[in-house]
Amino acid sequence: MDSYKNTYALIMAGGVGSRFWPKSRTNYPKQFLDILGIGKSLLQLTYERFAKFIPAENIYIVTNSQYQGIILEQLKGLGAGQVICEPSRNNTAPCIAYASFKLAALNPDANLIVAPSDHFILYEDIFVQKVQQALAYTDQTDSLVTLGISPTRPDTGYGYIKYGADAGDGIFKVERFTEKPNLSTAQEFLNEGKYVWNAGIFIWKAESILKALAKYTPVLFGIFEVGQAVYNTEAEQSFIDEHYPNSPNISIDYAIMEQADNVYTIPAEFGWSDLGTWASLYEAADRTEGNNVVSASQINISNTTNSIIHIQNNKLAVIKGLDNFIVVDEGNALLIYPKEDEQEIKEVVKRMSLEFGDSFI
Numbered sequence: 207m208d209s210y211k212n213t214y215a216l217i218m219a220g221g222v223g224s225r226f227w228p229k230s231r232t233n234y235p236k237q238f239l240d241i242l243g244i245g246k247s248l249l250q251l252t253y254e255r256f257a258k259f260i261p262a263e264n265i266y267i268v269t270n271s272q273y274q275g276i277i278l279e280q281l282k283g284l285g286a287g288q289v290i291c292e293p294s295r296n297n298t299a300p301c302i303a304y305a306s307f308k309l310a311a312l313n314p315d316a317n318l319i320v321a322p323s324d325h326f327i328l329y330e331d332i333f334v335q336k337v338q339q340a341l342a343y344t345d346q347t348d349s350l351v352t353l354g355i356s357p358t359r360p361d362t363g364y365g366y367i368k369y370g371a372d373a374g375d376g377i378f379k380v381e382r383f384t385e386k387p388n389l390s391t392a393q394e395f396l397n398e399g400k401y402v403w404n405a406g407i408f409i410w411k412a413e414s415i416l417k418a419l420a421k422y423t424p425v426l427f428g429i430f431e432v433g434q435a436v437y438n439t440e441a442e443q444s445f446i447d448e449h450y451p452n453s454p455n456i457s458i459d460y461a462i463m464e465q466a467d468n469v470y471t472i473p474a475e476f477g478w479s480d481l482g483t484w485a486s487l488y489e490a491a492d493r494t495e496g497n498n499v500v501s502a503s504q505i506n507i508s509n510t511t512n513s514i515i516h517i518q519n520n521k522l523a524v525i526k527g528l529d530n531f532i533v534v535d536e537g538n539a540l541l542i543y544p545k546e547d548e549q550e551i552k553e554v555v556k557r558m559s560l561e562f563g564d565s566f567i
């Protein structure tokens with residue numbers, strides 16, 4: 207691991223995973239759940255993925271302060287100083303800016319991997335190989351690299367990246383980012399062949415991302431620049447608690463990636479899913495009879511097909527006559543919803559929370 211002594215992983219674990227309601231709740235969101243039923247949370251799987259080649263002390267978790275205890279409980283051996291706590295949810299650009307300033311102060315030669323905590327990757331060896339390829343490139347160039355997922359279908363739930371000229375060794379110059387397209391546009395992208403899904407996995411030197419922040423989002427850059435003397439000291443958290451909430455609510459895609467002219471992508475296929483919805487979990491999980499995905503210990507299912515069913519182990523469930531449904535029983539909530547309409551769930555939960563209060567979410 208000595209060859210990666212300047213490599214750091216920033217695992218973003220502050221989201222609430224509202225599309226996975228009711229399993230995922232504000233006080234215990236999906237990144238901390240064993241959503242795959244394999245005895246490990248998505249966060250633990252992500253951490254172990256990077257620990258294969260990055261020194262353990264160089265792996266940092268960026269999260270909301272309310273989750274610090276959960277993270278330290280799940281990742282044994284992780285130091286409290288490796289949990290970077292944000293006092294408010296202001297999207298990905300502020301948390302990446304804060305963490306980049308902190309790690310640049312710790313090691314000016316830091317080469318960073320920024321990745322979500324709740325993605326599923328089937329072929330981890332290929333993933334590690336692509337990340338290492340990107341690290342070698344960013345170590346020698348002032349480039350911002352994103353891993354692009356080779357699309358397998360015209361999916362309207364992902365952003366797309368169009369790439370152009372080959373910069374060498376399978377690394378391509380990015381021409382354009384496109385937000386979630388409609389179905390016909392997504393099909394056009396697939397037919398054209400020079401598009402990849404935006405997985406939100408980034409590789410760059412701390413120096414390079416700070417330079418980009420200064421150029422494209424000077425207000426955001428300025429908020430964290432004034433704290434350079436306090437990073438990695440006892441005064442850091444109080445500074446962040448005071449100034450972080452003043453940062454603009456903006457994603458790193460809008461703030462930097464869609465504006466910068468030194469963005470590159472590595473098209474890859476390593477069995478990736480963002481596990482952003484119940485349907486995406488259904489696609490990634492093993493099926494039972496009837497093409498169902500079932501997590502339950504006391505259940506009787508008949509004439510039910512193409513559905514995903516999660517029932518608490520202390521509950522008895524009898525289900526008949528469903529096709530293409532989501533059925534989730536968790537805590538004080540029960541969800542029964544057509545799988546094809548699941549994009550509505552987030553808004554339904556929002557409306558219900560206004561009616562029934564925060565205990566609902």
